[in-house]
Amino acid sequence: MKFAAAAVFASLFVTPALAQDLPDLQGREITVVTENAYPPLQYMKDGEAVGWEYDAMAEIAARINMTVAYENISWDAMIPAVSEGQYDLGMTGITIRDDRREMVDFSDAYMRSEMSMLVRGDEARFADAASFAADDDLLVAAQPGTTPFYVAVYDVLDGNEANPRVKLFETFGAGVQALRAGDVDLVLTDGVAAEGYVAASDGALKVVGEKLGTEDFGFIFPKGSDLVAPINAAIASMAADGTLDALNKKWFLDTKLGE
Helix, strand or coil: CCCCCCCCCCCCCCCHHHHHHCCCCCCEEEEEEECCEECCCEEEECCEEECHHHHHHHHHHHHHCEEEEEEECCHHHHHHHHHCCCCCEEEEEEECCHHHHCCEEECCCCEEEEEEEEEECCCCCCCCHHHHHHCCCCCEEECCCCHHHHHHHHHHCCCCCCCCCEEECCCHHHHHHHHHHCCCCEEEEEHHHHHHHHHHCCCCEEEECCCCCEEEEEEEEECCCCCHHHHHHHHHHHHHCCHHHHHHHHHHHHCCCCC
């Protein structure tokens, strides 16, 4: 949701003492799979894949001396593919959940977010989850199997995962486009992403109601992966020295989607 001055993060924040404490993977190459459809975490801009997670992964790679190759896959296929060992790591704002732990291992959380209700700028029919749920004509967009899907079903609507008021889209961006076009009336997304969409919309979008839930994001790995510990060490060092805060500022405050 934003694009501003690009900060150079590589290994600016690693002190010599801290660098000595981190694992050294000796240039090991890993394959990371992502969706490129969840701005500002990862998305396509002018033909280039960019976002918070790309910057974070570059910083992690610099800190623990590994090389990263990227591939793209749909959200529906990502967890099964990583679980089967087709890729070393998956990233796309994946909420850490116990049911998913049955298929994959998670890193420690690198971000915490809450669900916001993103609506058109002229929306006046509802102002919170309860008033949305009370009007059977209103529709919400979601990707199947995602946190926004489950929040829509269980926190906003009636707990029926087949509720026809939940309209399914392959990508998050497609749901936002449907909202702007008037095909649906609500999109649920993490609060920082919602703020970015609003800022970039020139009044076409706004946020209503209270935050609906809390979610922690983590990277996913095949079960038993030896990458979990070194990547967790890098995440901890980035939290300790302010790098995660710097990335949040860059992508959630300074960068403007669509510019």
